[in-house]
Amino acid sequence: MLKIIIPTIMLMPLTWLSKKNMIWINTTTYSLLISLISLSLLNQPNNNSLNFSLMFFSDPLSAPLLVLTTWLLPLMLMASQHHLSKEPLIRKKLYITMLAMLQTFLIMTFTATELISFYILFEATLVPTLIIITRWGNQTERLNAGLYFLFYTLVGSLPLLVALISIQSLTGSLHFLLIQYWNQALPDSWSNIFLWLACMMAFMVKMPLYGLHLWLPKAHVEAPIAGSMVLAAILLKLGGYGMLRITMMLNPQTNFMAYPFLMLSLWGMIMTSSICLRQTDLKSLIAYSSVSHMALVIVAVLIQTPWSYMGATALMIAHGLTSSMLFCLANSNYERTHSRTMILARGLQTLLPLMAAWWLLASLTNLALPPSINLIGELFVVMSSFSWSNITIILMGANITITALYSLYMLITTQRGKYTHHINSIKPSFTRENALMALHMTPLLLLSLNPKIILGFTY
Amino acid sequence: MNPLILTIILMTVFLGTMIVMASSHWLMIWIGFEMNLLAIIPILMKKYSPRAMEASTKYFLTQATASMLLMMAIIINLMHSGQWTITKVFNPTASIIMTLALAMKLGLTPFHFWVPEVTQGISLTSGLILLTWQKLAPMSILYQISPSINLNILLTMAVLSILVGGWGGLNQTQLRKIMAYSSIAHMGWMTAILVYNPTLTMLNMLIYIMMTLTMFMLFIHSSSTTTLSLSHTWNKAPLITTLILITLLSMGGLPPLSGFMPKWMIIQELTKNSSIILPTLMAIMALLNLYFYTRLTYSTSLTMFPSTNNMKMKWQFETKQITLLPPLIIASSLLLPLTPMLSILD
Numbered sequence: 003m004l005k006i007i008i009p010t011i012m013l014m015p016l017t018w019l020s021k022k023n024m025i026w027i028n029t030t031t032y033s034l035l036i037s038l039i040s041l042s043l044l045n046q047p048n049n050n051s052l053n054f055s056l057m058f059f060s061d062p063l064s065a066p067l068l069v070l071t072t073w074l075l076p077l078m079l080m081a082s083q084h085h086l087s088k089e090p091l092i093r094k095k096l097y098i099t100m101l102a103m104l105q106t107f108l109i110m111t112f113t114a115t116e117l118i119s120f121y122i123l124f125e126a127t128l129v130p131t132l133i134i135i136t137r138w139g140n141q142t143e144r145l146n147a148g149l150y151f152l153f154y155t156l157v158g159s160l161p162l163l164v165a166l167i168s169i170q171s172l173t174g175s176l177h178f179l180l181i182q183y184w185n186q187a188l189p190d191s192w193s194n195i196f197l198w199l200a201c202m203m204a205f206m207v208k209m210p211l212y213g214l215h216l217w218l219p220k221a222h223v224e225a226p227i228a229g230s231m232v233l234a235a236i237l238l239k240l241g242g243y244g245m246l247r248i249t250m251m252l253n254p255q256t257n258f259m260a261y262p263f264l265m266l267s268l269w270g271m272i273m274t275s276s277i278c279l280r281q282t283d284l285k286s287l288i289a290y291s292s293v294s295h296m297a298l299v300i301v302a303v304l305i306q307t308p309w310s311y312m313g314a315t316a317l318m319i320a321h322g323l324t325s326s327m328l329f330c331l332a333n334s335n336y337e338r339t340h341s342r343t344m345i346l347a348r349g350l351q352t353l354l355p356l357m358a359a360w361w362l363l364a365s366l367t368n369l370a371l372p373p374s375i376n377l378i379g380e381l382f383v384v385m386s387s388f389s390w391s392n393i394t395i396i397l398m399g400a401n402i403t404i405t406a407l408y409s410l411y412m413l414i415t416t417q418r419g420k421y422t423h424h425i426n427s428i429k430p431s432f433t434r435e436n437a438l439m440a441l442h443m444t445p446l447l448l449l450s451l452n453p454k455i456i457l458g459f460t461y
Numbered sequence: 462m463n464p465l466i467l468t469i470i471l472m473t474v475f476l477g478t479m480i481v482m483a484s485s486h487w488l489m490i491w492i493g494f495e496m497n498l499l500a501i502i503p504i505l506m507k508k509y510s511p512r513a514m515e516a517s518t519k520y521f522l523t524q525a526t527a528s529m530l531l532m533m534a535i536i537i538n539l540m541h542s543g544q545w546t547i548t549k550v551f552n553p554t555a556s557i558i559m560t561l562a563l564a565m566k567l568g569l570t571p572f573h574f575w576v577p578e579v580t581q582g583i584s585l586t587s588g589l590i591l592l593t594w595q596k597l598a599p600m601s602i603l604y605q606i607s608p609s610i611n612l613n614i615l616l617t618m619a620v621l622s623i624l625v626g627g628w629g630g631l632n633q634t635q636l637r638k639i640m641a642y643s644s645i646a647h648m649g650w651m652t653a654i655l656v657y658n659p660t661l662t663m664l665n666m667l668i669y670i671m672m673t674l675t676m677f678m679l680f681i682h683s684s685s686t687t688t689l690s691l692s693h694t695w696n697k698a699p700l701i702t703t704l705i706l707i708t709l710l711s712m713g714g715l716p717p718l719s720g721f722m723p724k725w726m727i728i729q730e731l732t733k734n735s736s737i738i739l740p741t742l743m744a745i746m747a748l749l750n751l752y753f754y755t756r757l758t759y760s761t762s763l764t765m766f767p768s769t770n771n772m773k774m775k776w777q778f779e780t781k782q783i784t785l786l787p788p789l790i791i792a793s794s795l796l797l798p799l800t801p802m803l804s805i806l807d
Contacts (some may be wrong), residue, residue: 108715122716125721126716129715129717137763145759148763152751153748162743164741168737193737
């Protein structure tokens with residue numbers, strides 16, 4: 003695993019020592035090379051994990067997430083070039099350093115073997131993200147957004163630290179290789195109920211669960227494009243990944259403790275999808291759509307069946323790519339009109355037809371059109387929740403419909419219809435932007451040819 | 462101040478603390494405390510103003526009261542044990558009075574009221590000595606009597622200190638008062654673990670001194686004592702703003718910075734001793750501290766705070782030298798990976 007971590011750490015000296023006209027080229031190229039190295043991890047021969055050392059491992063769940071993380075860094079760098087072009091050189095280098103630092107922590111989080119190490123790195127991802135949101139965001143609301151982001155996550159995760167340490171003092175070790183063999187049923191007591199809550203709340207806040215999701219629209223909207231991309235695509239998946247790992251230890255309390263969270267998620271996905279139909283702010287729409295998709299992942303993880311785990315993993319990867327692409331598309335609008343209001347940049351298909359093609363593909367994958375991996379994820383989750391309880395099909399069906407509704411609403415408002423007179427002087431699409439969209443879409447479409455890579459460890 | 466006089470006074474402060482830390486006779490410890498107190502009064506009064514006089518008087522009165530309480534505890538210990546050697550204090554009355562006296566010296570709740578007011582009234586350098594060096598002597602005595610301290614009293618004072626340190630700092634814009642409340646909260650963390658594992662108290666003290674030294678050095682460099690004047694730092698020395706950001710987040714206890722290490726270790730020790738609610742409560746209340754540190758970073762590092770054009774000229778004056786800043790920055794932010802080295806302290 004050091005073959006991925008050390009190059010990522012070395013991206014930081016690379017930015018500081020590069021010449022002024024080479025910083026973007028160097029960092030994008032080398033981060034693409036690092037993502038090529040990480041592709042080799044997708045070769046998971048069996049359900050067991052590939053152990054690289056005592057500290058790092060990869061298994062069929064963490065490998066796709068790791069590949070997604072390393073794939074996104076060059077995309078984030080490509081997306082940030084425009085809005086940073088007017089900044090002084092040192093600030094550009096600082097931004098890239100923050101991204102590289104965040105990337106290092108994310109890679110180490112997804113491959114950590116020891117749960118306390120996972121926790122420390124999970125918390126460590128907060129600091130660069132806070133700095134990116136608060137320092138490089140564009141509106142005054144970014145200060146509030148950073149505070150909400152930091153404190154929601156920390157209040158949820160400090161009980162997790164205490165819970166992990168108490169589990170360690172009881173069982174002796176929190177190493178994944180050992181826990182999977184020592185796993186025994188948690189005895190039934192009030193303190194174990196609080197232990198369950200302490201373990202899960204951190205990830206619920208991160209996912210986010212419907213009642214604790216207030217930080218997400220703020221943080222996603224106020225962050226600059228790379229911040230939005232990394233937040234939507236990967237940081238939310240940290241919550242899902244953590245939940246998938248830690249529920250292994252938390253049986254049988256999960257059988258009854260999961261009910262409130264299942265109810266919140268099932269209701270929340272409908273509520274947040276419906277709110278999307280009323281949004282005027284494009285980034286806010288995409289943020290709420292992230293909450294809705296992640297609610298599906300929470301339902302899948304809490305049901306704990308093999309099919310639902312497959313659906314959760316596939317949905318996480320698919321949503322990561324789709325949501326990141328939607329944020330890039332929204333950003334291409336924002337860079338031209340400097341406004342996130344949807345109706346201010348409408349009828350774009352006439353002016354930017356190729357970008358309209360990317361908008362179409364992104365919206366179609368967002369509404370889970372077959373045969374994309376979004377559909378595979380959602381379908382598995384719907385099927386497994388139907389088998390858990392027949393009534394959920396009503397809510398799930400309603401959610402799929404409303405998702406289709408708001409995705410098409412977003413597509414039609416921004417692309418179709420007559421364009422307004424005030425946007426006929428926008429710059430045409432840059433090759434960089436088209437390349438960005440293509441690099442998002444190609445893995446998404448190619449994965450529909452071989453989805454078993456992303457179906458996780460219950461395949 | 463005349464350099465020779467300053468040297469003598471600083472030497473006396475140093476000698477006082479050393480006598481406290483190195484003695485085995487209770488009377489010598491009391492003498493060390495008094496020597497320390499008397500010598501630090503001129504340091505606190507370095508800039509001669511009514512406010513500094515008020516601060517020094519408050520400091521003298523509280524510390525003298527604490528020393529008298531300490532003397533009473535020593536005498537009671539002498540009466541019951543018949544000897545002056547410093548060991549664990551067997552008599553509960555003497556132990557309680559001694560704990561309260563040392564808490565008064567450290568500034569633990571409910572004896573914390575002097576800390577913000579004294580720290581505010583004195584110059585930044587004197588405040589630095591007050592909040593770092595002066596904590597060493599009482600903490601060393603607490604370390605030595607730790608087996609006999611009444612757990613209930615100590616834990617109550619610790620938890621209340623963390624609460625007061627968190628809530629009290631919320632409404633402050635004066636940097637010295639912020640550092641004072643931060644000191645109260647950190648003292649709370651240190652004393653909470655004293656009975657279970659005193660080594661961690663020393664670790665927390667070390668990391669706290671590093672971080673506080675760094676913060677004060679950065680404040681002295683930009684000569685700022687209020688949030689507003691600190692927010693002009695981006696005009697004068699933009700690198701300092703980054704250092705302030707890192708150090709403040711470290712003081713708040715965010716991983717992966719070294720300020721997380723003492724909190725993590727303390728939570729681990731407390732949890733191993735089967736207290737679960739207490740560390741959870743302490744950790745959540747430490748978030749209050751993090752809030753006002755983050756607010757400070759917002760005005761200093763993460764925004765370019767509005768300033769007049771005069772501010773941009775300040776860089777032309779000669780820059781103050783910050784002693785030992787690079788090692789301090791490293792110690793206050795990058796030590797977390799060295800946590801396994803704690804095993805050498807066993």
